Amino acid sequence: MSTEPVVTWTDAGDGVLVVTLARPPANALGPPIIEGLDAALDHAVARDVRVLVLTSAVPGFFVAGADIKHLGAVDAASFTAYGDRLRAVVEGLAAADLVSIAAIEGVALGGGLELAMAATMRVAGDDARFGLPEVRLGLIPGAGGTQRLPRLVGRGRAIDIMATARQVPASEAAAIGLVDRHVAAGTARDVALELAGTLGALSRPALAAVVRTVDAAFDRPLPEGLGYEVAQIQELFEHGEAAEGIAAFLEKRPPKFA
Structure with missing residues (x-):
């Protein structure tokens, strides 16, 4: 069995961290990748990373x-523990005080799509395919899929x-907002890094406020959301x-x- 780490990270400069998943044959989200992603997020927070690219x-x-x-x-208790650990990593990515970009080539299925949807943005190569096929196992998505997918593409x-349980091609995924x-197949990582460089040069408080305020649009009535927007811009003007x-x-x- 290989002793090589299945999740590694590299400083790309200008506050950009590239996190790479490498667990052949399919990057299945077992404990090794979950533990590696947890460590990568801890590193990103400790180093005050501005943009994280996941590839x-x-x-x-x-x-x-x-x-x-x-x-x-696994038994029922172990299934619960596994789900809790996976959800903690997915929600950790979503809640991190940074911009995250998933650079996707090939398939992103089940927990893989849930992980990608937790990122701030998604860049997909033309060969990418997306799906939440858990019904084939008699299950439903359990790491945010039933909540994030409707917010992105509608009910x-x-x-x-x-x-x-179908797989959505990249062209359709782009058309519906997933x-x-x-981008062209094989270029998602490069495009994501270029985007990361652009975002990394902008005001971090302003970027964080953009994400918070847009997310608020899904959770609050319009008048409340408009008030939240006013509070955010005032905070940026006075203290950002x-x-x-x-x-x-x-x-x-x-x-x-x-």
Whole structure:
């Protein structure tokens, strides 16, 4: 058995961390990848990473989903423990104080799609395929899939994807809002890194406020959401980096955000 780590991370400079999954043959989300992702997130938080790019080194696979062999060997209590650990990592990615980008080539199924949906943005190569096929196992998605997919693509499309267990091609995923960038096959990582560099140069408080305020649109009535938006922009003006951004614009120079 290989002793090579299945999750590694590399500093790409300018506050960008590249996290790579490498557990052949399919990057199944068993304990090794879950533990590795947990360690990578801890590293990102400790190093004050601004943008995290999540990618795969396994050809044809982003993440194929849960480790079915592992699930076939556990009892109910162990199934609960496994699900709790997976959910903790997925929610940890979603809640991290950074921008995350999933660079997806090949299949992202089940927990793999749930992991990708927890990222702030998704870049998909043309060979990418997406699905939540848990009904074929007599289950439903259990790491946020039933909640995040409808928020991205709408109720009807989400039920269609989950109930039929079909795989959605990258072109359709882009058309329905499941992915943010649809690029040529084999270029998702490079495009994600370019995007990470662009985002990493912007105001971190402003980026975080964009994500918070957009998320609030799904959780609050419109009048409450509008009030939240006002509070966010006022906070940025008084305590964020708006002073530097405005000064740089007036002085016709690039801003120097912290």
